[in-house]
Amino acid sequence: MSEQIRVGVVGFGLAGRIFHTAVIDATPGFKLQGIVKPTGDEAKAAYPGVPCYRTIEEMFADTSIRLVVVATPSHTHFEIAQRCLREQRHVIIDKPFTLTSLEASTLIDMARERNLLLSAYQNxxxxxxxxxxxxxxxxxxxxxxxxxxxxxxxxxxxxxxxxxxxxxxxxxxxxxxxxxxxxxxxxxxxxxxxxxxxxxxxxxxxxxxxxxxxxxxxxxxxxxxxxxxxxxxxxxxxxxxxxxxxxxxxxxxxxxxxxxxxxxxxxxxxxxxxxxxxxxxxxxxxxxxxxxxxxxxxxxDYRAYYENVRDALTGKALLAVTPVQAWRTTRLIxxxxxxxxxxxxxxxxxxxxxx
The missing domain is CATH 3.30.360.10 (Dihydrodipicolinate Reductase; domain 2)
Known part of the structure; x- marks a missing residue:
């Protein structure tokens, strides 16, 4: 079996807890490797074997994490995604992708320059x-x-x-x-x-x-x-x-x-x-x-989204939810x-x- 893709999730509210960690944990080919939650111990209680961090910088110290999921309040998506891309991590952003089409374009350019996957979670x-x-x-x-x-x-x-x-x-x-x-x-x-x-x-x-x-x-x-x-x-x-x-x-x-x-x-x-x-x-x-x-x-079956991301990262499929599609949705909003x-x-x- 090929090596699992190690994933870090930033945020453990409704999106992080229900729509991401639970789905990642159930999708073959992924390993939940870290959760960032600034306060509280809910993440540690739900996933006792997964490292839990208070800051994203602490999580970045684990260089085995290839993919980061941004599941934080919408107004923070752009800034956190930028930091992840600068750290050479593939990025999934919960919807809305960004608040403006200019922010979306900036992230797309950053991902392309670094040859990194970037997608919106359109489950x-x-x-x-x-x-x-x-x-x-x-x-x-x-x-x-x-x-x-x-x-x-x-x-x-x-x-x-x-x-x-x-x-x-x-x-x-x-x-x-x-x-x-x-x-x-x-x-x-x-x-x-x-x-x-x-x-x-x-x-x-x-x-x-x-x-x-x-x-x-x-x-x-x-x-x-x-x-x-x-x-x-x-x-x-x-x-x-x-x-x-x-x-x-x-x-x-x-x-x-x-x-x-x-x-x-x-x-x-x-x-x-x-x-x-x-x-x-x-x-x-x-x-x-x-x-x-x-x-x-x-x-x-929401696992199909992550199955596609897995296959895109391993060269077996084209990405289903592309960053340009995410840009278009942002622009229409x-x-x-x-x-x-x-x-x-x-x-x-x-x-x-x-x-």
Whole structure:
């Protein structure tokens, strides 16, 4: 067996604990070699055999660590990633990749100069519902797609005080949090849109960070396909997660991918039923005058992201989530914020996109 890739994870909050260390630990070919957590002993308790550090400099002293995962508050991603690249480490950055496209370009240039891997953690490409939607779009059973709606609804009427995500500072808010996933999924399916129109809002009483958004992407190259992306924290009865309309029919899917809740509950990837949707949550497809039929949801598996990174580092595969794709998502979020602030539809301008 080839030597394992040793990984250090910076941050042990929700992202580091649930979406990274648990997934890395379950993916063959990786060895969790270090965790940076400035305070508390949660990391040491969860992984007693893994060195835990208070500072990133302490972790850098272990030169066997080849890959560093940045799972810290969003506004720190750029600075920490720069430090990792300067130390000649491959880097994965949890979403959002960076807060600006200029920061993203800077990191891409640094990684290329040093021949290092750089990627954004877009694990929701491996949600079972999105994998199902990908198959439906690719199969063209709906005919020419005219409308794609992707919603991420929650009900959290009270802002979580004292958290960086809802504090109103740089990198906070639902657009950077969930919008990064929805934009990435849309561009994975359809590429770069022609036009963008957005409304980004604070809807909750005493809210400090944006907690709702609606984004419309128009694809003139696809017969003016319209893509609607939205998220809300005040949806007591959630709408469909996906709703697609085409010239021959429609597909609708309710419910969220189960992996996040399963990981939070401590369920392992090898447990029976992990990543599998309940039959009651399967989507419904109806074509022309045919009877509606239920479509089994593909099994989701976040390990696929890290499996691809492993294979890219060992020369067996191309990187699935490229830094240029991460730059594009960052740029579209910038344009969405501008559209909302100026209250107008704007043409998508990818000026400055790295080659």
């Amino acid at each position: 929701r490409r491996w949600d079972g519902d999105f994998k199902t939607v990908q198959q439906i779009v690719a199969g063209e059973e709906l005919g020419r797609l005219v409308n794609y709606r992707s919603h991420f609804d929650r009900f959290r009427p009270e802002p979580r005080r004292g958290t960086w995500r809802e504090g109103g500072g740089p990198g906070s808010g639902i657009l950077f949090d969930l919008g990064a996933h929805l934009v990435d999924q849309a561009t994975t399916l359809f590429g770069t849109p022609s036009l963008i129109d957005a409304s980004i809002r604070i809807q909750r009483d005493e809210g400090q960070a944006d907690d709702a958004f609606d984004i419309r992407l128009t694809y003139q190259q696809h017969h003016c396909l319209e893509v609607h992306l939205s998220a809300s924290t005040l949806a007591r009865i959630p709408g469909p997660r996906f709703h697609l309309n085409g010239t021959r029919g429609s597909f609708v899917k309710f419910g969220l991918d189960p992996q996040e809740d399963q990981l939070k509950s401590g369920l392992r990837f090898d447990a029976p039923g992990f990543g599998e949707d309940t039959e009651s949550a399967w989507g419904t497809l109806q074509i022309l005058d045919e009877a509606p039929r239920r479509i089994a949801t593909e099994r989701g 910038e344009l969405a914020r501008r559209s909302s602030a100026e209250r107008r539809t704007i043409a998508v301008d990818l000026h400055g996109q790295p080659e």
